[in-house]
Amino acid sequence: MAASILKVKPVEINDRDHSPVTYETMQANEILAFWYGIGVCAEGYPQEAMDKFIETPHFQAWQDDMLYLFEQHPDSADEFVMIFETISLSFFPDSLRRNALNQPRNKSVGKRMKSGIQRRKR
Numbered sequence: 001m002a003a004s005i006l007k008v009k010p011v012e013i014n015d016r017d018h019s020p021v022t023y024e025t026m027q028a029n030e031i032l033a034f035w036y037g038i039g040v041c042a043e044g045y046p047q048e049a050m051d052k053f054i055e056t057p058h059f060q061a062w063q064d065d066m067l068y069l070f071e072q073h074p075d076s077a078d079e080f081v082m083i084f085e086t087i088s089l090s091f092f093p094d095s096l097r098r099n100a101l102n103q104p105r106n107k108s109v110g111k112r113m114k115s116g117i118q119r120r121k122r
């Protein structure tokens with residue numbers, strides 16, 4: 001979803017009220033993609049875990065670097081999934097395990113694999 005946000009850019013700046021445009025408003029789509037990705041990483045964790053992650057010493061510098069990468073290379077958005085996966089593994093490891101356990105399993109694929117293994121053993 002974060003990749004889609006970077007590619008489609010759903011947030012548009014509306015200048016009807018003639019408010020000054022800041023750098024943060026220009027980066028609205030990048031900020032949305034960033035926090036969406038972090039939210040997915042921390043899914044199922046209490047707010048305290050997210051607060052602890054945000055309070056790490058290098059978080060602000062890392063966030064600035066990520067937003068810069070998002071802005072400069074939106075066509076590489078699909079590759080950013082590895083960065084979010086690293087965050088999940090480092091700070092929210094149960095999130096990936098929980099999501100893997102909740103995935104629906106295609107039983108017909110499992111049956112075909114088992115029958116293929118049995119055929120090879122014969």
